[in-house]
Amino acid sequence: MTRGPTRLDVSVGYALPRAGLPAATSFRKWVAAALESRIREADLAIRIVDAKEGRALNRHYRGKDYATNVLSFPADVAEGVKLPKGVKMPLLGDLVICAPVVAREAREQGKPLNAHYAHLTVHGTLHLLGWDHEDECDAECMEKLERAILAGLGIEDPYLER
Numbered sequence: 001m002t003r004g005p006t007r008l009d010v011s012v013g014y015a016l017p018r019a020g021l022p023a024a025t026s027f028r029k030w031v032a033a034a035l036e037s038r039i040r041e042a043d044l045a046i047r048i049v050d051a052k053e054g055r056a057l058n059r060h061y062r063g064k065d066y067a068t069n070v071l072s073f074p075a076d077v078a079e080g081v082k083l084p085k086g087v088k089m090p091l092l093g094d095l096v097i098c099a100p101v102v103a104r105e106a107r108e109q110g111k112p113l114n115a116h117y118a119h120l121t122v123h124g125t126l127h128l129l130g131w132d133h134e135d136e137c138d139a140e141c142m143e144k145l146e147r148a149i150l151a152g153l154g155i156e157d158p159y160l161e162r
Helices: 024-035 051-062 099-109 113-128 136-152
Strands: 007-014 041-049 070-074 091-098
Touching (some): 024 041, 024 113, 024 136, 041 051, 041 113, 051 070, 051 091, 051 099, 070 113, 091 099, 091 113, 113 136
Parallel strands (some): 007 041, 041 091
């Protein structure tokens, strides 16, 4: 069994004021928890966006005209392609997290804001690893894994009805 990434490079960018948003170190901790025992090396980027950018990206890439909480963009690097300087393999991909949507959902669901960010970061990271929830069986497996990862971080089950 692999013990966490031996090399983890998580770049966090904020496309809006950082007040009230988790620190980059928190996002790195949540990604590391999602990758624990699953992958030894990883590079990924997280961008925290406003509703306008979140909506534009969701419309462009998924054909859905609204801002969503998290978008995952797994890397698709063809064999033999030279990566830009500073980018290392395995390049997992990018996460885009829409701050206003996350804040609204946390309020509506009665969840602590940081716990919701942690959940969505773990959820998005699992998507980058190939997990999905397209059918009921896959959704149950992914949710079970998310619960276990979040419990390890001391975060309550995000799927509990409140």
